[in-house]
Amino acid sequence: MNELHCLECQIEPTEEELYSQLDDILLEYINKPGALIPVLQIAQRIFGYLPEKALKKISLTLKKSYSEVAGVVSFYSFFSTQPRGKFMVRVCLGTACYVRGGKEVLNSLKKELGIDVGMTTDDKMFSIDVGRCFGACGLAPVIMVNDDVHQRVKPEKINELLSVYKAGLNNTIKEAV
Amino acid sequence: MINLIINGLEVSVPEGTTLLQAASKIGVKIPTLCHVPNKDPKGACRVCLVEVKNARSLVASCAMPASEGMRVFTATKRVRDARKTVVELLLSEHNGDCKTCDRNDDCELQELARNLGIDEVRFEGERAKYQYDDSTAALIRDNGKCIKCRRCVTVCNEIQNVGALFPQGRGYDSVIGPAFAMNLDTVACVQCGQCAAVCPVGAITENSHIDKVWKVIDNPEKIVLVQTAPAIRAALGECFDYEPGTLVTGKMVSALKQIGFDKVFDTNFAADLTIMEEGSELLMRLKNAIVEKKEAHLPQFSSCSPGWINFLEYFYPEMIDNLSTCKSPQQMFGAVAKSYYAKKNNIDPKDIVVVSVMPCTAKKFEAQRPEMNSSGYTDVDYVLTTRELGKMIKQAGISFRDLPDSEMDSPLGRSSGAADIFANTGGVMEAAIRTVYELVTGRELPADNLHLQPLMGLEGIKTASLKIEGTVPAWSFLEGVELKVAVSHGLGNTSKLLQRIKDGEEYHFVEVMTCAGGCIGGGGQPRFTTDEIRKKRMSAIYREDEGKTLRKSHENPDILEIYAEFFEHPLSHNSHNLLHTHYNKKSPV
Ligand code: SF4
Ligand code: SF4
Ligand code: FES
Numbered sequence: 001m002n003e004l005h006c007l008e009c010q011i012e013p014t015e016e017e018l019y020s021q022l023d024d025i026l027l028e029y030i031n032k033p034g035a036l037i038p039v040l041q042i043a044q045r046i047f048g049y050l051p052e053k054a055l056k057k058i059s060l061t062l063k064k065s066y067s068e069v070a071g072v073v074s075f076y077s078f079f080s081t082q083p084r085g086k087f088m089v090r091v092c093l094g095t096a097c098y099v100r101g102g103k104e105v106l107n108s109l110k111k112e113l114g115i116d117v118g119m120t121t122d123d124k125m126f127s128i129d130v131g132r133c134f135g136a137c138g139l140a141p142v143i144m145v146n147d148d149v150h151q152r153v154k155p156e157k158i159n160e161l162l163s164v165y166k167a168g169l170n171n172t173i174k175e176a177v
Numbered sequence: 178m179i180n181l182i183i184n185g186l187e188v189s190v191p192e193g194t195t196l197l198q199a200a201s202k203i204g205v206k207i208p209t210l211c212h213v214p215n216k217d218p219k220g221a222c223r224v225c226l227v228e229v230k231n232a233r234s235l236v237a238s239c240a241m242p243a244s245e246g247m248r249v250f251t252a253t254k255r256v257r258d259a260r261k262t263v264v265e266l267l268l269s270e271h272n273g274d275c276k277t278c279d280r281n282d283d284c285e286l287q288e289l290a291r292n293l294g295i296d297e298v299r300f301e302g303e304r305a306k307y308q309y310d311d312s313t314a315a316l317i318r319d320n321g322k323c324i325k326c327r328r329c330v331t332v333c334n335e336i337q338n339v340g341a342l343f344p345q346g347r348g349y350d351s352v353i354g355p356a357f358a359m360n361l362d363t364v365a366c367v368q369c370g371q372c373a374a375v376c377p378v379g380a381i382t383e384n385s386h387i388d389k390v391w392k393v394i395d396n397p398e399k400i401v402l403v404q405t406a407p408a409i410r411a412a413l414g415e416c417f418d419y420e421p422g423t424l425v426t427g428k429m430v431s432a433l434k435q436i437g438f439d440k441v442f443d444t445n446f447a448a449d450l451t452i453m454e455e456g457s458e459l460l461m462r463l464k465n466a467i468v469e470k471k472e473a474h475l476p477q478f479s480s481c482s483p484g485w486i487n488f489l490e491y492f493y494p495e496m497i498d499n500l501s502t503c504k505s506p507q508q509m510f511g512a513v514a515k516s517y518y519a520k521k522n523n524i525d526p527k528d529i530v531v532v533s534v535m536p537c538t539a540k541k542f543e544a545q546r547p548e549m550n551s552s553g554y555t556d557v558d559y560v561l562t563t564r565e566l567g568k569m570i571k572q573a574g575i576s577f578r579d580l581p582d583s584e585m586d587s588p589l590g591r592s593s594g595a596a597d598i599f600a601n602t603g604g605v606m607e608a609a610i611r612t613v614y615e616l617v618t619g620r621e622l623p624a625d626n627l628h629l630q631p632l633m634g635l636e637g638i639k640t641a642s643l644k645i646e647g648t649v650p651a652w653s654f655l656e657g658v659e660l661k662v663a664v665s666h667g668l669g670n671t672s673k674l675l676q677r678i679k680d681g682e683e684y685h686f687v688e689v690m691t692c693a694g695g696c697i698g699g700g701g702q703p704r705f706t707t708d709e710i711r712k713k714r715m716s717a718i719y720r721e722d723e724g725k726t727l728r729k730s731h732e733n734p735d736i737l738e739i740y741a742e743f744f745e746h747p748l749s750h751n752s753h754n755l756l757h758t759h760y761n762k763k764s765p766v
Pocket of ligand 2: 322323324325326327328329330353372375376377378380381
């Protein structure tokens with residue numbers, strides 16, 4: 001694996017380095033049955049999202065048609081073909097959250113960040129996604145920012161919640177998935 | 178054997194037979210949407226539901242195997258109501274106007290609705306998104322009409338091994354289409370049209386040239402020549418309710434004349450020409466390999482089937498030198514019409530329009546390949562499928578069944594039986610061997626009725642070998658050589674054959690046809706082509722061949738004449754220029 005890709009010192013690996021990581025992974029999975037989904041998951045971890053070039057490479061190497069690869073990517077909401085922000089904000093729209101204002105939270109978030117679901121802010125800080133149940137229904141509505149769970153979120157307090165991340169003040173900063 | 182009772186009728190079937198198959202055996206028709214014959218049942222659409230005594234719920238007959246003593250009912254109220262609901266739901270989402278739809282006369286969804294007595298749609302669904310995709314030369318996709326049965330996905334992935342189509346997205350927003358629901362030209366589609374041939378509705382159809390053809394026919398300044406592929410004569414009748422396998426060659430010619438084509442010629446003529454060129458090319462490659470010890474790129478691959486050309490260019494570019502450089506008969510015809518024929522008849526080639534009638538959608542793509550214009554003019558201007566010709570005949574108000582028989586015009590209308598069998602899987606090979614064997618030995622191919630039995634029929638991959646003995650002096654280097662050949666049809670089978678070749682199986686000549694059964698099962702043929710229909714069309718083609726006295730390409734007097742007057746000999750400079758082509762390596766993504 002690539003040693004330059006070091007979280008501590010925060011040196012961004014170059015595109016070339018990321019693709020060479022993908023090559024290593026592909027080499028490992030090339031003849032394994034059922035490789036497509038695990039490879040896509042790893043690729044998303046490497047790039048932060050699934051760039052077209054990576055998908056095409058996966059399609060060629062695993063001998064899965066590009067349409068099939070795209071079909072799988074677009075089936076699972078977990079996969080994203082858009083670059084993701086540093087912080088992935090997931091709004092739960094499961095039944096409990098939905099009835100207790102999840103939709104309003106989502107609208108407020110969209111307004112606050114000026115983007116729609118599946119998009120990323122221009123400064124690459126935030127992306128929005130929706131989910132179905134994070135297992136915290138008792139404290140609905142729930143949102144997740146990367147791995148942080150926020151409960152009983154109030155639409156009018158979204159700004160406050162985000163500001164912590166904007167300022168880099170939260171103590172649980174983790175790489176976006 | 179398993180005995181069961183369907184609608185009160187007793188039937189015995191072998192183990193593993195589905196209820197759908199068992200019912201069809203005794204003439205009970207069960208509707209299907211997602212099912213593709215010979216492929217694993219998907220059990221997805223639920224219109225094939227039937228009632229089985231003592232079973233709690235209705236079962237999907239396409240997936241349920243028959244078992245001993247089963248009592249099955251295919252048309253009870255419960256069954257009819259369930260099917261009705263399914264079809265009503267489909268109709269509630271369907272976004273298309275039946276009045277103007279290409280499939281108005283043979284839409285399976287309309288037929289289902291009619292047969293189920295649906296006179297109103299109780300549900301009001303959100304209409305499917307309308308995406309009109311005319312990005313390819315061969316096909317039009319209209320997603321609004323798609324009922325997501327996925328038949329196209331099954332043929333494109335499981336039979337053709339191409340995978341241009343796949344479900345994209347999830348749930349209501351899902352569409353059946355190319356990667357990320359973009360246009361078809363963004364992915365490696367070989368344009369075989371097998372998807373269009375199985376689509377039950379008007380969601381995938383050929384890119385129609387009917388209006389353009391009427392327009393040139395109406396233009397008095399144009400001389401419009403039509404050529405018909407060998408496979409048309411064994412299938413066109415189906416558009417006029419003839420039994421599959423009825424030969425309608427003479428009526429077809431009459432209809433084309435009535436429509437207003439200036440001359441009715443035969444792609445078969447160009448098929449004979451192809452045999453002369455492709456057979457000579459094979460002999461040249463063999464000579465290079467055996468005598469000159471040069472790299473000869475064996476096996477030689479046949480090059481008549483444009484979907485196969487696309488497939489090889491995309492998926493096996495490393496084998497591109499194995500492809501015969503011969504243009505397909507369609508393109509050879511066009512090149513000859515705008516050079517030899519024009520000259521012979523003192524016509525300015527710019528006034529000639531060549532229309533071909535093909536069993537194929539990929540031919541539409543082939544015709545517009547930029548390199549297909551070596552005479553200085555586009556070889557072929559428009560391509561109609563068999564289905565489109567059927568429509569034009571109806572548009573012209575011609576009563577097809579009442580037509581007399583007519584003969585093709587001369588000189589591009591005469592052909593041998595060897596040309597007819599180009600329509601069938603194995604036919605190009607047989608035609609080539611009839612000629613090559615005789616050229617090399619001076620004797621007729623020693624085969625029963627000139628047929629190479631192991632290369633006939635619907636087996637996916639067929640092989641044969643033939644020992645060459647008693648050669649004439651010019652070909653003595655072939656004395657004792659065991660000529661090995663292989664034939665595949667359907668691109669999935671072809672992938673398997675290519676793998677075998679890569680793994681070391683040796684052949685000299687390989688014939689590939691894109692579609693199951695060969696051209697008689699092409700993507701432009703009347704719907705719906707089953708194996709039973711393939712067999713009937715194939716035997717009609719063999720009948721056409723056997724009915725001729727002229728059965729070998731090299732004996733066709735008009736072929737001898739075109740060489741004497743124009744090309745000199747096969748593989749001459751002039752023939753290289755007009756009758757041969759080159760290919761391009763492409764990437765599948
Ligand atoms: S034309 Fe052939 S390759 Fe293209 S989508 Fe249809 S079935 Fe697939
Ligand atoms: S395009 Fe036709 S065959 Fe394909 S899923 Fe839609 S309706 Fe079925
Ligand atoms: S045909 Fe049986 S479920 Fe579709």
